[in-house]
Structures are given as structure tokens and as C-alpha cells.
């Protein structure tokens with residue numbers, strides 16, 4: 573490890589440009605995001621010099637925020653993810669190419685946009701190399717805590733992202749909130765919570781249906797992917813509704829047919845197949861029962877199913 577390089581980045585990390593509020597003091601977001609990145613490298617979440625937004629990174633950020641309890645500020649990761657670029661070592665990229673400040677400003681309007689359009693951040697190579705060394709990471713973490721959170725006496729707890737993810741999934745399953753009223757005009761919500769809910773929707777649904785298709789009960793997965801998908805009953809592009817009761821676990825074959833109105837579901841959870849395809853019992857059996865989630869309160873919403881029958885199903 574180069575001591576001069578470490579010193580250079582200790583100086584950079586401890587002289588961040590921060591917003592200042594007359595009552596709340598300096599904004600804690602940038603140092604907390606850097607602490608989350610250090611932890612992400614530490615636990616193997618960030619393995620390449622390519623930092624992407626992900627539920628795991630956001631959960632690390634939220635967890636560190638919760639540990640440090642900065643007063644008065646709202647916990648939000650998108651702004652520091654955008655504004656760290658002014659520090660010089662945080663380089664916005666898209667598919668391994670640098671992006672202009674204008675493009676970055678447009679891309680950082682939402683996590684979804686960053687993720688869907690393949691934006692990420694690279695650190696200066698010298699910094700990335702430095703962060704592979706545990707001694708350097710510890711020195712930078714101590715410097716950040718010492719300068720920005722001097723009231724923090726002990727070191728912060730550093731949980732594993734997978735544990736945080738499991739906790740968050742349980743939280744979304746246990747406290748989903750009321751089913752949103754169905755409206756024709758719904759705007760996408762862009763906060764951290766909406767991003768988490770949306771990004772974790774597939775996992776919540778697959779978990780509620782025990783990773784099996786609710787039509788054919790097929791369940792097949794490898795270590796990294798599953799044949800079973802989470803379908804939105806009210807389309808996400810139109811309703812942005814990530815409540816568990818707007819979800820249904822379907823294999824790829826049945827997801828395709830459900831989204832195209834080949835079959836629908838009545839309020840007693842019977843499968844109704846369009847008349848022209850009722851003879852195709854090899855695909856789906858008309859009038860058979862849908863397999864419901866293991867927690868019955870998360871069965872598909874009757875209002876959402878009614879909408880699907882009226883707007884998607886081809887009788």
C-alpha cells in the first residue's frame with residue numbers, strides 16, 4: 573500500500589463538499605454513501621470497479637444511516653450517488669464509457685432509470701486499487717467517522733447485505749400496507765422506499781408462492797435464477813403498484829399467456845381460459861384452481877383481477 577496514496581484519499585474523503593443547512597448543519601449523505609461502498613467492498617457485494625445501484629447497496633446505506641442517526645436529515649441515497657461526482661474520484665459510466673455531466677444529471681432522476689439504462693460509477697483506478705487493501709479501508713472508514721460523526725464512540729456494526737435483504741423481505745411481507753386504490757393516472761414514486769419495494773417485488777412474490785408457478789406448480793431454479801417470475805396483475809408501467817396482492821407467481825410460459833389475456837382468474841381463484849384456446853389443455857386447464865400463496869391474506873386482489881378480466885382477457 574502506498575502511504576502517499578492513502579493520505580491523498582484520506583484528505584479527499586475528509587474534505588467532501590457538503591450541503592449545509594443553518595439548523596441541521598452539514599449533510600451526512602456523502603460520507604454515509606462512502607462508508608456503504610467501503611462495506612460493499614469488504615463483504616464482496618462490490619467486486620469490480622463498477623458501483624451500481626442495487627437493493628443491497630441501498631440497504632447498507634440505510635443501515636449505516638440508522639447506526640449513525642444524523643439529526644434532522646432525510647435518509648436518501650440518490651442525491652449523494654449523483655453529487656459525489658463533484659469530488660473527482662467518482663466517475664459516472666454507462667457500459668464502461670464515461671458519461672457527460674448533462675447525461676449524468678438526467679440519468680440520476682431515479683434509481684430505476686440508473687438501473688434500467690445500465691449506469692454505474694467507477695472509482696479512480698488508484699483509489700479502487702487502494703480499497704482492495706483492508707488496512708486502507710479501515711483507515712478511510714476511521715477517518716470518515718472521526719471527521720463527520722465525532723459523536724460515534726465505537727466502530728459501527730457492519731452486517732452482511734444478504735442478512736439485510738432477508739430482513740427487508742420479511743418487512744415487506746409482514747407490513748405491506750393497504751392495497752392502493754385503483755386509479756387511471758398513477759405517477760411513479762421515486763424515493764428509496766418505492767425503489768426497494770419495486771426492486772424486491774419479484775423476491776417477495778416468489779417467496780410467498782414458495783418459488784412455484786401458481787398455474788402449473790412448476791418450480792425450477794439454478795443458483796442464480798428461477799424459471800418462476802413475479803407477474804404484476806395491474807401492469808407496472810401503468811399503475812406502479814408493487815403491493816404483494818398485485819403479484820402472482822407464474823412460470824415464463826404462463827406469464828406470457830397471462831399478460832396477453834390468454835387466461836384470467838375469477839374472484840374464487842378459478843382459471844378462466846379464452847374460448848378459442850380452451851381445447852389446449854396441455855397449456856392450461858380451464859376452470860382449474862389457482863395455487864395460492866402460503867399466506868392466504870396475500871392472495872391476488874379481487875379488484876386487480878377484475879381489472880385484468882375487463883382490460884386484458886380475450887373472452
Ligand SMILES: [Zn+2]
Pocket residue numbers: 785786787788789790822823824825826
Ligand atoms: Zn406455469
